Amino acid sequence: MSRGGCHSLARITHGRRPRTAESLAWLLGWSHRLTRRLRRCPGLRILTYHGVCADEVADEAWLPPHFVTRSRFMRQMQILAELGHIAHLPDVANTLRNDQPPGEPRFAITFDDGHACTLHHALPILGSYGVKATFCVATGHIDSGEWFVSDRLRVLGTLPGSVKAGMPPQLQGFLDSPGRSKHVPHDELKCLVEDSWGLAVNWRGSRLAEALRPASWGEIVALHQSGHEIAAHTVSHVILSRETRRRREAEIVNSIRKVREKTSRCDTFAYPNGGPGDFDEQDIEVLRREGVAYALTTTSGYCTRPLDAYRLPRTSVGLGHDEPVFTLEMSGWLDKRRRRQQRGDWA
Ligand SMILES: [Zn+2]
Incomplete structure (x- = not known):
């Protein structure tokens, strides 16, 4: 060099x-190899975001690693606009479904879960690029305003050791290795977290609310009215494969129907966690029966023809995506590694 x-x-x-x-x-x-590589792979890359938060909380230990800061999100939209075209997912997915190539490298933006901070920080940036996104919401959390169990678990994990020592041993195990909590049925984990949640409120106060509270239906309906797509993401944000067959069907059906009740349509569903072992053919059959056109995974890659409409790949973006890593990720260079990592999570 x-x-x-x-x-x-x-x-x-x-x-x-x-x-x-x-x-x-x-x-x-x-x-310029990144640019050449992108030109060789014209297609659709769907990005998965979660919360977009204020820059001031970037170093907080309780901040979920799948969040991004406002300034980084702004730079990432700029990079995408330089690399290709940012399309609205329903438009470009329909093009692919009709077996037509989407042309130049295209990107579509999705947000999972429905945190209110995303609306506050990301919407003005999307607006400046004329971009419409897909917001996949866990309808029960929008109904109740209740924070996500995974977020509350992370907050509890940042409390002083002396406070954590008073928590049930099973919960302490999940705080030490949060990945294990994904293998537990949702309600069991929720009960454990709720029993100790008062400790977090006492210690951390209300600073967390701006970043972690779910949006309200008023905010979600306003999104829909301004042209963004609202998609279903279960009721309680359960990982489907951890639940009984009856529960997983109810989570899918009730979330789709709630989105339709509020916005008059729901064509897209996103699997919580979204890995290959998190859902199965019977879940897809329920989606077909409910008239959903597309379902989104979290397996990284391009959407290619023929389109597997109920297993659309998506590329997750989080705190670790500084500018060089984000650019590399968008080129597809890291797809194989991401898929290996995802399979490893299930091993
Ligand atoms: Zn989610």
Whole structure:
């Protein structure tokens, strides 16, 4: 590498020791290989966001790792607009379903769960690019305003050790390794979390509310009226494969019907957690019966023809996506690695 190259690399990494992915992204960007790679793979890449939060809370330990800050989201939209075209998911999915190529590299934006902070921080940015997005909402949380169990579990995990020592041993186990909680039925975990939630409120106060509260139906209906798509994401945000057959069917059907009651339509569903082991053919059959046209996973990749409409891949974006990693991710370079990681989570 030339002297100039080293200086440039130091500049983009702000003097930090560059991570391998950062260095690779810089080298590829330098040689324009990212752009060439994108041109070879024209198609649709659907992005999964969750919360978009204020920059001021970026370093808070309780912030979910799948959130992004407002400034980073703004830069990511700018990068997408430079790389291709940001399309509205229903439009471009219908194009693919009719077996027509979508043309230039295209991206579609989705937000899962329905946190109110996303509306506050992301909507003005989407508006400045003329972008319409798909918001996948867990309808029970929109009904009740109750915070997501996974968010509350993370908040409890950031409390001082002396406070955590007073919690049930089973809950402490989940706080030490939150990944284990995904293997437990939703209601069992919720009971455990609720019993100790008062401790979090006492210690952390109300600072969390701006970032973690779910949106209201008034806010969601306003989104729909301004042209964004509202999709279903179950009622209680259960991982379907962890529940009884009867429960998973009710979670799917009731969330779709609630979205239709509020917005008059619901053509898209997003599987919570969204990995290959999180749903099955019987769930897809329920979606077909309910007249849903598309279902979204969290398996990274491009949507290609022929379109597998009930297993649309999506690429998750979170706090770890600084500019070089985000650019690399959009090029498809990390897809295989992401799929390997997802399979590893289930091993
Ligand atoms: Zn979700």
